[in-house]
Amino acid sequence: MKKKKLVGYIMTGALSVGVIGGAGMSAFAASDTAEPTTQASIGPTAGGFPQSEPKDSILDVLNQVTESKVSLQGANEVKLANKFLSTLTDEQKSTVQYEFTEENAEHWTNLPANSQNRNGVALGDLSDESIEAALKLAKASLSKQGYETLSEIIKADEFLTTDTGRTEWGSGLYYIAILGTPSENGEWMLQISGHHLAENIVFKGKKEVSVTPQFTGSEPQTFELDGTTYSPIETRRDGMYSILESLTANQLNEAKISETFRDVVVGADKDGQFPEESEGILYTDLTKSQQKLVQKAIKAWVKDADSKTANKLLKAYLSKEALAKTYIGWSGSTDYNEVGSYVRIDGPRLWLEMASQEGVAYQDDVSDDAHFHTVWRDKLMDYAGEFTE
DSSP: OOOOSSSSEEEEEEEEEEEOOOTOOOOOOTTTTTTOOOOOSSSOOTTSSSSSSTTTTHHHHHHHHHHSSOOOOTTOOOHHHHHHHHHHOOHHHHHHEEEEOOHTTTTTOOOTTTTOOOSSEEEEGHHHHHHHHHHHHHHHBBBBHHHHHHHHHHHHHHHHHHHOSSSOSSSOOOEEEEEEEOOOOSSSEEEEEEEEEEEEEEEEETTEEOOOSSSEEESSEEEEEEEEETTTTTTHHHHHHHHHHHOOOHHHHHHSSSOOOOSSSSSTTTTTTTSSOOSSSGGGGGGGHHHHHHHHHHHHTTTTHHHHHHHHHHHTTTSHHHHTTTTEEEOOOOOOTSSSSSSEEEEESSEEEEEEEEOOOSSSSSGGOOOOEEEEETTTTTTTTOOOO
């Protein structure tokens, strides 16, 4: 397995354009408004294989895996990972597999493929057989809710490219990588990354032990694709803002964070960079009904993990001791449709944040065009705690 690539790529229309850059050392912020990297010579895609046009079959396979009545909950992820690898050519395997190092693990982004390179191979460069195997691995590694979140974010990106005609988005530009060697005893990691999505799931053998950092987002907030309406971040959004809506004027004042934010604070390339001091209102200063809203909001993220992992994390996050040190804060606006609106839940381990961004695909100064970025981190167990100081 190789170490991290030193060449990134820009996708521009029907051509794949190589760019020079140190992987994992991007000069861009996590905001979708980052400018594409400088163009250089014509070359292959980030996955190492030319991609001349989007694969229309990806959504068909995605829907097939989503709608399958065969449950993958509790399935052996090691076997599914090796099944996925068995569908690849030797060249593709060399692109998908990496050493499980801090440098490689921390190399993920929520930016579109024309803004920053990422580990792994794009779904658009894979056969339908490989795409199906990759998605089955993803479905087994997440809860039903978690897989729905992933699939709806991918569909949001397909909607963007279909609706706007722009080619920096689309279902083909989601990447899969495996760090380490999937085995019954070893430690390994599954990465799935694309625009508005980063799943970083660590296993020890076939036991899932960590699911953070996780990035989820969506533009637009709600969209219709093939006759179905989707709103990928609605549960997270409603969870956070129902807390704010429940606060009294005095509580809102106490919960307000002194700083304003244009994006999430601890996103891509910000590992471990949590604020030194917590701000906001303490969980213990809330009424019992308000506390229930906080717990419901936390579950909107954590229940993306498989049930065993989610239950273990919730036991830690929702313990009496942890909640006594958990803060709820907001900044900018209490209206999620306003750009700059920001909410966070900050506990001893748990870190959740949600930021309302200016529209990128849709910019006409209409507040409803705001879209969302969210991050879930575990201060002790990001990347299974392997690189936590």
